[in-house]
Amino acid sequence: MRAADLVPVPTSQSPRLAMSDVTKRYGAVIANDAVSFDVMPGEIVALLGENGAGKTTLMKIAYGITQPDRGTIAIDGLVADIDSPRHARALGIAMVFQQFALFDAATVLENIALGLPQAPRREIESRVLELAARYGLQVDPARRVHDLSMGERQRVELLRALLGRPRLLILDEPTSVLTPPSVERLFATLQQAAESGTSIVFISHKLHEIREFATRCVVMRSGRVVANVDPRAQTESALARLMLGAEPRALALHDTLAGEVMLQVSSLIVDAVEGHRLDDVSFEVRSGEIVGIAGISGNGQAALMAALAGEITVRSDAVKLCGKPVGHLDSAQRRALGMRYIPEQRLGHAAVAGMSLEDNALLTDESVQASLLMHASTGRVRAARVVEKFGVRAASLSQKVETLSGGNLQKYIVGREVLQAPRVLLVHQPTWGVDAGSAAAIRNELFALRAAGCAIVVVSEELDELYQLADRLFVIANGRLSPPRAPRQISTEELGVWMGGGWSAKQPVHATPTPAA
Amino acid sequence: MKWSLVPRDTAAPLATWLSPIAAIALTLAAGCVLFAAMGISPMQGLVVFIVEPLVTVRGWSELALKATPLVLCACGLAVCFRTNVWNIGAEGQLIVGAIVGGGVALLATPETSRGWFMLVLLASAAGGAIWASLTAWLRDRFHANEILVSLMLVYVAQQLISWVVQGPWRDPAGYGFPQSEMFAAASRAPILIEGTRLTLGSVLALMAAAALWLLFARTVIGFQLKVIGLAPRAARYAGFSNRRALWFALLLSGALAGLAGGLEVAGPIGQLTSSISPGYGFAAIIVAFVGRLHPAGIVLASLVMALFYIGGELAQSRLGLPSALTGVYQGLLLFFLLACDTMVAHRVQFRRAAAI
Numbered sequence: 001m002r003a004a005d006l007v008p009v010p011t012s013q014s015p016r017l018a019m020s021d022v023t024k025r026y027g028a029v030i031a032n033d034a035v036s037f038d039v040m041p042g043e044i045v046a047l048l049g050e051n052g053a054g055k056t057t058l059m060k061i062a063y064g065i066t067q068p069d070r071g072t073i074a075i076d077g078l079v080a081d082i083d084s085p086r087h088a089r090a091l092g093i094a095m096v097f098q099q100f101a102l103f104d105a106a107t108v109l110e111n112i113a114l115g116l117p118q119a120p121r122r123e124i125e126s127r128v129l130e131l132a133a134r135y136g137l138q139v140d141p142a143r144r145v146h147d148l149s150m151g152e153r154q155r156v157e158l159l160r161a162l163l164g165r166p167r168l169l170i171l172d173e174p175t176s177v178l179t180p181p182s183v184e185r186l187f188a189t190l191q192q193a194a195e196s197g198t199s200i201v202f203i204s205h206k207l208h209e210i211r212e213f214a215t216r217c218v219v220m221r222s223g224r225v226v227a228n229v230d231p232r233a234q235t236e237s238a239l240a241r242l243m244l245g246a247e248p249r250a251l252a253l254h255d256t257l258a259g260e261v262m263l264q265v266s267s268l269i270v271d272a273v274e275g276h277r278l279d280d281v282s283f284e285v286r287s288g289e290i291v292g293i294a295g296i297s298g299n300g301q302a303a304l305m306a307a308l309a310g311e312i313t314v315r316s317d318a319v320k321l322c323g324k325p326v327g328h329l330d331s332a333q334r335r336a337l338g339m340r341y342i343p344e345q346r347l348g349h350a351a352v353a354g355m356s357l358e359d360n361a362l363l364t365d366e367s368v369q370a371s372l373l374m375h376a377s378t379g380r381v382r383a384a385r386v387v388e389k390f391g392v393r394a395a396s397l398s399q400k401v402e403t404l405s406g407g408n409l410q411k412y413i414v415g416r417e418v419l420q421a422p423r424v425l426l427v428h429q430p431t432w433g434v435d436a437g438s439a440a441a442i443r444n445e446l447f448a449l450r451a452a453g454c455a456i457v458v459v460s461e462e463l464d465e466l467y468q469l470a471d472r473l474f475v476i477a478n479g480r481l482s483p484p485r486a487p488r489q490i491s492t493e494e495l496g497v498w499m500g501g502g503w504s505a506k507q508p509v510h511a512t513p514t515p516a517a
Numbered sequence: 518m519k520w521s522l523v524p525r526d527t528a529a530p531l532a533t534w535l536s537p538i539a540a541i542a543l544t545l546a547a548g549c550v551l552f553a554a555m556g557i558s559p560m561q562g563l564v565v566f567i568v569e570p571l572v573t574v575r576g577w578s579e580l581a582l583k584a585t586p587l588v589l590c591a592c593g594l595a596v597c598f599r600t601n602v603w604n605i606g607a608e609g610q611l612i613v614g615a616i617v618g619g620g621v622a623l624l625a626t627p628e629t630s631r632g633w634f635m636l637v638l639l640a641s642a643a644g645g646a647i648w649a650s651l652t653a654w655l656r657d658r659f660h661a662n663e664i665l666v667s668l669m670l671v672y673v674a675q676q677l678i679s680w681v682v683q684g685p686w687r688d689p690a691g692y693g694f695p696q697s698e699m700f701a702a703a704s705r706a707p708i709l710i711e712g713t714r715l716t717l718g719s720v721l722a723l724m725a726a727a728a729l730w731l732l733f734a735r736t737v738i739g740f741q742l743k744v745i746g747l748a749p750r751a752a753r754y755a756g757f758s759n760r761r762a763l764w765f766a767l768l769l770s771g772a773l774a775g776l777a778g779g780l781e782v783a784g785p786i787g788q789l790t791s792s793i794s795p796g797y798g799f800a801a802i803i804v805a806f807v808g809r810l811h812p813a814g815i816v817l818a819s820l821v822m823a824l825f826y827i828g829g830e831l832a833q834s835r836l837g838l839p840s841a842l843t844g845v846y847q848g849l850l851l852f853f854l855l856a857c858d859t860m861v862a863h864r865v866q867f868r869r870a871a872a873i
Binding site for chain 2: 309330343348352362364367369
């Protein structure tokens with residue numbers, strides 16, 4: 001059954017975009033498996049699916065970046081063989097990517113003019129200002145991009161896309177870097193564009209925004225279209241079921257009693273780690289508690305984790321582990337004192353891509369610090385234990401870790417650290433890009449560890465995850481840390497304002513003006 | 518019709534190992550073209566170049582003799598390259614090893630006992646290590662690029678050896694030639710097989726290759742070096758010291774290159790001269806990569822490279838070809854290896870029109 005048949009589409013006009021039977025393989029992986037997908041003029045279609053479901057591949061095919069192995073594409077009823085983005089733009093298709101394609105050192109106007117035919121600067125400027133006013137996309141054309149917040153950068157991308165008067169606008173996860181107020185504003189703009197006849201496709205896995213803003217929702221799972229529904233008539237859990245294929249496993253929730261302070265951070269200052277800094281950060285984590293740190297990526301999370309884990313050294317008493325100053329110690333020395341760390345990037349940071357499961361088991365093993373000779377059996381025993389206890393699906397222990405799926409690799413890394421019975425555990429994006437089943441298993445491990453008295457710090461961009469996991473929540477913005485809140489005492493709207501740095505105002509947080517980003 | 522190189526999803530492990538063999542075959546094929554272009558029948562050229570050196574016991578011993586410094590240098594370089602330390606100055610380290618070892622060798626008199634040779638070896642290893650430590654220090658302290666520093670120190674080393682053999686250590690009875698006195702017997706490397714020039718050095722080279730295998734297969738430091746080379750961030754995560762690895766790799770490769778230099782002057786050459794190495798340190802870079810940074814591969818690749826040295830000499834004396842032929846063959850081999858490796862990792866894709 002072709003899922004596209006579920007909802008009757010108006011037949012009075014031909015679809016703006018009609019993709020049929022599109023198949024794309026990457027080696028053994030089928031990214032798109034006989035996908036049919038169409039968009040009518042003026043529609044706002046949400047393309048929903050987990051990471052790796054094939055949404056981005058499908059849209060890259062529509063935009064001419066990727067060529068399909070099979071299938072046809074028609075624009076306004078005419079079959080088109082879109083072989084490059086330039087060709088796509090000529091056909092009236094525009095795409096805004098997750099990673100912005102802007103020159104940091106150039107001004108907003110220069111960035112926009114780059115994609116346009118030669119025209120006098122003043123003329124472009126007046127067109128930009130006119131368009132910005134019409135869609136409520138305020139941004140100063142003379143500012144340089146590196147000074148702009150993520151929300152503002154996206155506005156520049158949108159302006160650039162809209163200036164070409166696209167008939168079809170594709171956005172890849174447009175809200176992943178935005179605070180909730182900016183999300184509202186983005187969709188107001190998109191609705192306006194849709195009313196004037198532009199078709200819009202946005203890729204997302206955020207259920208609430210799909211229900212709120214999309215007129216139709218196409219759900220993809222493992223490369224296939226599995227549903228085509230009106231999201232306004234669906235509950236969030238119904239959408240989640242469509243996306244995940246089965247009800248997500250319930251998480252074990254229970255009350256905990258926080259014990260003594262295990263990790264104490266006081267006046268931690270870091271200058272520029274990969275361009276991000278920390279400005280006087282202080283907090284503490286107690287035994288048996290999970291502290292969550294929310295924030296939009298790039299606001300100092302990397303520097304915080306590096307300083308806590310010992311990948312960079314800091315003033316010795318800025319970080320205390322069980323009362324002992326450890327700021328000057330490296331990661332191996334801190335590990336020996338009971339601190340464990342699960343980095344965000346799995347390959348190349350938490351694990352070595354070119355090495356086997358066995359060898360990677362030894363990466364954070366104390367034996368490789370202490371002894372002279374390698375004992376191959378140590379790695380094998382450790383790896384076997386992790387694989388068995390954490391249900392890692394691996395063909396053999398000598399296979400290279402890069403051949404594991406994202407979820408399995410994450411389970412392997414989490415298992416490797418959890419089995420060492422840490423006293424303090426640092427976790428960065430524990431379930432990023434991980435399938436729902438593995439994500440639930442990983443979260444349950446964190447709960448078990450908390451019950452055993454471990455002090456846990458979770459840094460994440462997924463608010464839902466933090467609400468589920470954390471006993472106390474902080475927000476990190478621009479290198480500074482907010483005051484703590486219990487998750488049930490702070491709404492997502494308020495968190496969104498905080499993520500823009502909004503807590504620092506003296507007046508009650510609700511009353512602060514919406515921040516720029 | 519446009520074409521582009523597209524990365525393969527998986528590189529076949531067998532192809533990775535066959536690539537150096539294909540590169541050698543292609544080098545010989547290109548060599549035939551080269552012979553033909555110089556008016557010599559390719560058959561005759563190949564016979565002189567690669568068959569004649571291998572038909573006598575003496576030929577094989579010469580091959581092993583030439584391969585010895587290559588194996589020693591390449592083993593050290595393999596440690597560096599696996600650690601992501603780009604030491605390309607093994608030639609300089611070899612020369613300074615020869616100078617320091619030679620200096621100790623010159624102290625021996627006809628009455629000195631046979632054990633003096635061990636001191637010569639130790640001194641040459643120390644000399645090479647000291648020369649490499651300059652690179653390590655500049656990189657560690659000032660973040661100087663080790664590729665440039667190690668390469669430029671080669672030229673400094675060459676000036677240094679010219680100076681010692683023309684100045685302080687020149688043989689007074691040498692008619693003004695830029696060379697030292699011949700070393701006393703106590704300083705000379707023991708001959709392995711009577712009637713050949715093969716010395717104890719070849720045994721040491723094989724031991725170095727075995728030690729290299731042991732280092733990466735069985736020791737913790739080898740594991741740490743591998744992690745640092747493959748994923749520096751993972752190494753920082755694990756708590757392996759990048760600085761220690763830099764020093765370890767450079768000192769070890771310097772010592773091995775220095776040892777190679779000491780064995781050359783205390784072995785077949787028997788004295789210090791201004792030209793003790795026909796570029797062994799540079800050729801060892803090619804050897805290390807053709808040998809896939811693996812000890813067994815390095816030993817085999819060293820023999821091939823040694824054959825090019827001997828073949829080049831024979832081609833000069835027997836066929837009247839320029840001695841630069843050896844360098845051309847070395848260059849061809851490296852070129853074809855890089856080409857084969859690229860094709861192992863990529864495939865050619867033809868497209869109708871340009872994208873983006």
